[in-house]
Amino acid sequence: VYHCLQVTALALLEGYLLPEIAEAVSNIDAIQGHLERISRGQDFEVFIDAANSPITLRNALHSLRQITVGRLIVVYGPGADTGAPFRADMGRIAEKAADITIITENNPANEEMRSIAHDVLAGYRNPSNAEVIVSRERAIVWALAHANTDDTVLIAGKGFRTQHQLGNQTLYFDDRQITDICLNQLLF
Numbered sequence: 001v002y003h004c005l006q007v008t009a010l011a012l013l014e015g016y017l018l019p020e021i022a023e024a025v026s027n028i029d030a031i032q033g034h035l036e037r038i039s040r041g042q043d044f045e046v047f048i049d050a051a052n053s054p055i056t057l058r059n060a061l062h063s064l065r066q067i068t069v070g071r072l073i074v075v076y077g078p079g080a081d082t083g084a085p086f087r088a089d090m091g092r093i094a095e096k097a098a099d100i101t102i103i104t105e106n107n108p109a110n111e112e113m114r115s116i117a118h119d120v121l122a123g124y125r126n127p128s129n130a131e132v133i134v135s136r137e138r139a140i141v142w143a144l145a146h147a148n149t150d151d152t153v154l155i156a157g158k159g160f161r162t163q164h165q166l167g168n169q170t171l172y173f174d175d176r177q178i179t180d181i182c183l184n185q186l187l188f
Contacts, residue, residue, distance in 0.1 A: 033159025050159025054089035061097035070150035071099035080109035091123030104139035106157040107165040
């Protein structure tokens with residue numbers, strides 16, 4: 001809705017008429033990387049979202065909780081450009097809103113991933129409730145492999161972004177592509 005309102009405002013400023021804008025917006029099924037549903041015939045839901053802050057993670061988890069019949073599983077992790085209180089807030093929100101939490105890397109750059117995970121775990125009431133899987137690819141695979149019928153998996157942090165900062169390198173990494181490969185392996 002937020003993105004549709006932005007598009008509407010910009011289109012009005014550019015001189016488009018409201019009926020034209022409404023017709024164009026009605027043709028949008030999803031916005032890539034924003035609670036984007038990934039469906040390959042599995043019996044559980046999978047969503048990719050760009051949520052990489054406490055507020056956006058809370059919003060995504062809250063939205064998915066309302067449609068989840070089974071467990072809510074989240075793969076997430078703050079980047080290197082965040083401080084300890086920010087990371088702890090993400091941990092607090094994830095533990096409270098999800099049934100299973102997997103902390104993983106999300107652009108750790110030159111920072112040690114274990115240090116980032118330690119800061120996230122500081123926000124948990126019970127840190128043993130979290131899985132820490134450093135490799136983002138392995139964390140996604142783990143979450144999808146452990147999902148049961150009617151569960152919902154949220155892969156948060158990158159969304160539409162496909163760059164991964166690891167050390168001084170910028171690598172290509174696409175949550176959607178990893179999810180597709182994993183779901184195809186699980187289903188076939």
